Amino acid sequence: MGDSEGSGSNSAFLQSFIQGEKGYGAVGAIFLGLLIPVLLSMAFLGKKKIKQRGVQVEVGGEPGFAMRNRRSSELMEVPWEGATTMAALFEQSCKKHAHERFLGSRKFISKEVTTAKDGRKFEKLHFGEYEWKTYGEAFVCASNFASGLVKLGHSAGTPAAIFSESRSEWFLAFQGCFRQNITVVTIYASLGEDALIHSLNETQVSTLICDSKQLKKIAAISSSLESIKHIVYFEDEGITIDSDVSSAMSNWTLSSFAEVEKLGKESPAHPKLPSKSDVSVIMYTSGSTGFPKGVMITHGNIVATAAAVTTLIPKIGRNDAYLAYLPLAHVFELAAEVTMMISGVSIGYGSALTLTDSSNKIKKGTLGDASALKPTLMAAVPAILDRVRDGVLKKVDENGGLAKKLFSVGYKRRMAAIEGSWFGAWGLEKLLWDAIVFKQVRSILGGRIRIILCGGAPLSSDTQRFTNICMGAAVGQGYGLTETFAGAAFSEMDDLSVGRVGPPVPCSYIKLISWDEGGYLITDKPMPRGEVLIGGFSVTLGYFKNEEKTNEVYKVDEKGMRWFYTGDIGQFHPDGCLEIIDRKKDIVKLQHGEYISLGKVEAALLSCNYVESVMVHADPFHSYCVALIVPSRQALENWAQGAGIEYSDFPDLCQKKETVTEVQQSLSKTAKASRLDKFEVPAKIKLLPDPWTPESGLVTAALKLKREQLKAKFKEDLLKLYG
């Protein structure tokens, strides 16, 4: 009774308010207009249940806090019965999708060299449409290639190496090798001479498969290569083989991919198929922590990761097109392409330098790879997405005026919606912003991207949001290592949170163990924290010819499960998702006992407008850190112009006292906004004019810092900063 009276009087009150009994009608309507959504969203938030994505699980081995994917109580090993090896998976997938498009390459039309105002020369390429091989044709081609290798005389029991940029022949040669159970050594096309010689000799490779661009490099080191007998090269139009190259290789056979394929077609060999425990790949790590290590990956490891990841990409299938441009020698790209293959996706190859219509190597007026393919899926490492974001924001800034205002309002409205607010832009308003602002941004990547797989390094929250809003794509963040054939954690597409890498993939467990020395404990509140261990079918055999290192970081528990100790530090959220918060090797204890996490500080400083690349260095015998910075040329030159600074060239601008002060002040602001501690803000900095590229050996192919190489190259500068 009381209740009904209460509600009756309430409704009477509201009624009178709306009807304007006291003259407040319009104000009342506005008030209600605001109040109702607030009440509704409070009610909604109150009821919102956390979606459980990972489930705690009891496992063997060292005590810790372990999690599995909620989807399957048993770890997943294969995508379907009988597909236990890469060779079986390839054959079955090719049969299943025989008439679908599989591997696509763009037709080369012409090449020209242009000269910039400052005299620098640039190669510009003109490509045509994609030309495709179906799954069925790819199987025939790989089988012929395998027979060709036998006919060529490849010694059974020795590995073959692939040393090339990503392209369809890479994938075909890779699959071909498995039809004769040949282990494949993968090598980055950007690898320097010493590391190349080391990896080829260490693994005693007898057949080296490469793109024709690499032939000169190989000829130059031919006298240091101990085991090579055959070279197979992928032909490229416009590249001919010099006589010096063939004479340096006179002790070896030298054949093109097409010749080997033809050889095999003429004399087919019986397939010699592998078993799941055979080593399929020896993959060298990217080398962010020192000299690359050769990881022995079994057929079972590849199959398990691909099977698990396929279940996590909604509606993946033959209607999808995947843009492949990252190096296949990196585990993340290889795992992604095998996942695509399982699902009958078409894979179109491109390159980082020809990706968009305005890419460096694309001739003006011709289409970049993304415009030609119009992909629905692609992979990226965070550094690439950061660059896309910076590029778009710079362009918006340059345009200024109404376009900039609209972008800013649209972005804020969509951001509010994505972060769960009822007041953000949903429904029709979302469509409107997409049409007037974001459609143009999306067209850079062909306009159809629905999911971007991102992994290999931490992705900043800003960039993840930018990708969601401007690219209209969900970001599937993958966490993994070469040692676990990528498969460790993968975020789900309906999870709109940032900074996390999702629950364990269904083929692996993830366990946190306490790291007392670093102060990360599984008993920590509100979330358990500790070193990340990965156990299950994706965990590889260990390091090639390095038992000591293998025994240090791989352990088998009493139940026979293999665990890999990653050295990464993570924490588990209540929904079972993992967040990577640190890396053991990146943590330095300063003179007064504070711990500084170099990676964390670098990630924060990268959001400073002036910073293109940064390496923070901390000497344990000092109480502060210092930093090497490659500044953003355009940002610095704009500032110099505005501030009336005179300089002869960019290196001169970088060494000016005023420039260093300006960048340092800006860094302090960024550090403050990111809530860094005082000891985390670099006390001194050195500005370096030349960018760090994989070719310079200062960053990995996934664009991660190679600290040891950077420290060696800039030893004098670092000493001076501490002087």
Ligand SMILES: Nc1ncnc2c1ncn2[C@@H]1O[C@H](COP(=O)(O)OP(=O)(O)OP(=O)(O)O)[C@@H](O)[C@H]1O
């Ligand atoms: N999504 C991610 N978020 C945060 N860090 C990641 C993510 N994915 C990978 N990483 C980092 O990358 C590492 C694995 O990289 P990779 O296997 O390429 O070798 P590397 O560690 O860079 O090279 P090396 O072992 O030679 O130093 C992980 O240990 C982790 O530190």
